[in-house]
Amino acid sequence: MHVFLSLDWFLLIEKAILISIIIGISLIVAMYETWAERKVAAVIQDRRGPNRAGPGGIFQPLADGLKLFMKEEIVPNLSNKFLFILGPGIAMLTAMMTSAVVPWAGNIHAFGRDIPLQVADVNIGILYIFGVVSMGVYGVMIGGWASNNKFSLLAAIRGASQIISYELAMGLTLIAVLMLTGSLSLRTIVEQQLDHKYYVFYQPVGFIIFLVCAFAECNRTPFDLSEAESELNMGYHQEYSSMKLGFYLFAEYVNMFISSAVMATVFWGGYDIPFLNDAKFGQEHGQNLLAGLELLCLFLKIAFFIFFFIWVRWTIPRFRYDQLMNLGWKALIPLAILNMLVTGFVILFH
Template sequence: MEISFIIEKLVLVLIIFALTMFFALYSTLAERKIAGFIQDRYGPNRAGIFGILQPICDGAKLFSKEEFIPNTPNKLLFIIGPGIAMTVSLLGSAVIPWAEKFVIAGVEYVPQVGEINIALLYVVAVMSTSIYGIVIGAWASNNKFSLLGGIRAGAQMVSYEVAMGLSLIALVMMTGTLSLREITEQQAGFGWNIFFQPLTFMIFLVCSFAECNRTPFDLAECESELVNGHHTEFSSMKMGFYMFSEYVSMFFSSALISVLFFGGYNYPGMEWVADNWGVNIANIFALLSILAKTSFFIFFYMWVRWTIPRFRYDQLMNLGWKILFPLALVNILLVGLGVLLFK
């Protein structure tokens, strides 16, 4: 393997990591601002202009807070639980295609850390392992409220991953590929998958809320019942890792929804821009396009959080097993019939 290739990938990993953390960091500010707007009050507005330095202050506060480890026989698991949650949430962005290619000094650079032909399978595998960080941390806390939150999170993720996986099967049946880049390329112009599979999109979107532990599916950290759920006993940056892993997962899920159903980096007139203004300009717009779509869905996650009340746990399970699961099976049947009739 060439040294230049390794350096290129390392630089790309650092750029994607910085981009992900920037979005996660300022999603905390955006959430508080959106909550303030919806509730007719000011959000953070003291630290910097319009409160723009508030996330920096929050990060400094988390770093400076006391590290507390409860009296538990599983101290090692207590320490690595938040690390697993944060690490797994960062892994998904590796297969997201951010643009076609940039040409610099005659050399082509593809803004995607890993282009693998089973990227969608990789995504499902990564998303399914995110539960371990929550369950391990909850178990190691030696706290009954944390344990209940971890059990809830495990049951919730297993339940909704079934419907999510079935919805992705329907999408693969139509696209014929597991590669996220090929799925994106098939949606050039306005041939977005949302127009052909709206039911698949709705199932996947609802399941993504459950996967990210976002309201109305945040039963793992239900403060009215479980104090603070699975991260009750965590402080300082361990608590910060759990918090940031949620926002990183939200960023990744938003980017994945954009790629699967809304054309990813594609935008109308992309070929014209490439022909007249050059490939690099076209791909700068492509990068801005996917980031704009991702930002919209991050806003949508936040909008739903401050609009819809939390479900009861029995309602959560009923929705997953009695509605979404049968609906996903029916959707596969409908997509299969559509593929046979129109392809």
């Protein structure tokens, strides 16, 4: 009994509500990303896109989700049953866990408490995201291996080596940013940018490297080597059906959402409202209205990046595997190291 009395119940309830809302929003955003993907693809290819379920095909994601649920669940006979089911679970879990350190807006004031719209403000914020992303590899690897299919295994190993290669360049760009911020906490990084000194203006090369690496980490075209249909049938989720396949596909869209949020937070000022003095506005019109607008602003930035992800997918064809590895190891990593050195020299002699 004593364990339960010593806890701060208000904090627990507050965080539990916040976590459920964020997970709910992530799933809804992921659902409508699929819709947006098909609509944008349609515009680019001069078609109409989904337009049967609801006005403008707005209920299409619900229909797709229902279809995935109703499909037959197949577990291959010679697969490793437990790991086969664990794989998509890990993919989804790691996709969801990254959202914990993203600050969604400033504090709101309710029930006599200042509630920060962030699940955990840990002082290793960026590294936490990095750690969870590196765990995401296991979803792909375990799934591909447990299927007991040569194509799945090859695709899984391809995907995993792609992800760990591009993680290096990503980490090196983050080091350059951290030299400027002096802090790993995402909330501190956003607060430093509140007067419109966005880090993208100080780290343009870093931002571009980060963006390219984000595409590779999310397995998005032009780097979707792990699900290259023309070479490996369906890729690592070849043997999956029903909602287990759905989890893999959904995890990719959640990853896109979270990496858009991270890019907006680290490089584009996070929840800062452009062309507006946030602190002054908060004093004049109240803290809660400000937080609402900040949330809206962050989501607009995220929406732009998601659109960019989709735009690139329907514009640029897939890389070959050796091109992918050459780009990662021989172009991005040296460039990121150079960027880091230049940043260090400028800070030292400025």
